[in-house]
Amino acid sequence: xxxxxxxxxxxxxxxxxxxxxxxxxxxxxxxxxxxxxxxxxxxxxxxxxxxxxxxxxxxxxxxxxxxxxxxxxxxxxxxxxxxxxxxxxxxxxxxxxxxxxxxxxxxxxxxxxxxxxxxxxxxxxxxxxxxxxxxxxxxxxxxxxxxxxx
Amino acid sequence: xxxxxxxxxxxxxxxxxxxxxxxxxxxxxxxxxxxxxxxxxxxxxxxxxxxxxxxxxxxxxxxxxxxxxxxxxxxxxxxxxxxxxxxxxxxxxxxxxxxxxxxxxxxxxxxxxxxxxxxxxxxxxxxxxxxxxxxxxxxxxxx
Numbered sequence: 001x002x003x004x005x006x007x008x009x010x011x012x013x014x015x016x017x018x019x020x021x022x023x024x025x026x027x028x029x030x031x032x033x034x035x036x037x038x039x040x041x042x043x044x045x046x047x048x049x050x051x052x053x054x055x056x057x058x059x060x061x062x063x064x065x066x067x068x069x070x071x072x073x074x075x076x077x078x079x080x081x082x083x084x085x086x087x088x089x090x091x092x093x094x095x096x097x098x099x100x101x102x103x104x105x106x107x108x109x110x111x112x113x114x115x116x117x118x119x120x121x122x123x124x125x126x127x128x129x130x131x132x133x134x135x136x137x138x139x140x141x142x143x144x145x146x147x148x149x150x
Numbered sequence: 151x152x153x154x155x156x157x158x159x160x161x162x163x164x165x166x167x168x169x170x171x172x173x174x175x176x177x178x179x180x181x182x183x184x185x186x187x188x189x190x191x192x193x194x195x196x197x198x199x200x201x202x203x204x205x206x207x208x209x210x211x212x213x214x215x216x217x218x219x220x221x222x223x224x225x226x227x228x229x230x231x232x233x234x235x236x237x238x239x240x241x242x243x244x245x246x247x248x249x250x251x252x253x254x255x256x257x258x259x260x261x262x263x264x265x266x267x268x269x270x271x272x273x274x275x276x277x278x279x280x281x282x283x284x285x286x287x288x289x290x291x292x293x
Contacts, residue, residue: 142292144284149286
């Protein structure tokens with residue numbers, strides 16, 4: 001399967017963390033990443049977002065239906081993220097929009113079995129896929145792209 | 151330091167490993183990655199390549215001077231790759247082989263001795279000293 005872990009783009013400050021909205025710069029970041037992804041993702045993919053407004057707004061840039069998953073809210077464990085994605089057995093591509101350091105911890109666990117967290121810039125995403133080669137399950141990092149590189 | 155690990159693109163089979171040339175697909179992969187790199191590299195950088203023909207051809211797609219470093223030939227250790235890069239200042243591009251580059255990446259990023267997979271023609275862009283941050287990964291097929 002293909003799994004894209006996408007950190008929400010730049011957001012405004014707000015006392016209520018879950019209600020923080022994207023800044024103008026953040027909306028542009030989300031658009032650029034969404035364009036890149038839409039050109040490369042298979043026609044059908046599953047889009048899952050944290051309930052936080054900044055994540056939902058980031059996900060909206062893809063223009064496809066969004067499934068909101070409460071377990072992806074800030075503080076999500078690697079297991080919650082991996083379970084939400086259906087990794088490793090889901091057939092197809094899944095895009096998860098969420099938070100740091102949660103996504104970076106899940107990535108470190110998926111790619112190296114380590115703790116991490118790995119750094120992910122605001123609005124950046126990691127694209128990983130799994131496959132079996134010579135009887136061994138492998139995780140391949142296919143792309144890591146941040147908005148300043150788009 | 152910024153270190154960009156670039157695996158040579160798709161190459162033909164051949165009895166003489168060092169003389170294997172890129173396939174037409176490999177030439178396209180190298181050209182596409184070179185275009186992406188030119189758009190994102192700083193003005194000053196150093197391009198270092200393994201002496202193997204497939205690595206030299208991949209590096210040549212960038213159109214910059216190539217420093218050929220024999221220590222980057224197939225079988226290079228993570229320490230050898232890091233040493234080859236540290237001979238130069240600033241941003242360094244290393245064009246080499248698997249599993250060598252993947253081992254170097256695992257060591258620099260996660261301080262582990264595993265073999266991370268790097269696809270043919272792909273780049274891994276690492277920033278900072280160990281533990282390095284992964285700044286970008288781009289596969290030729292996603293360009």
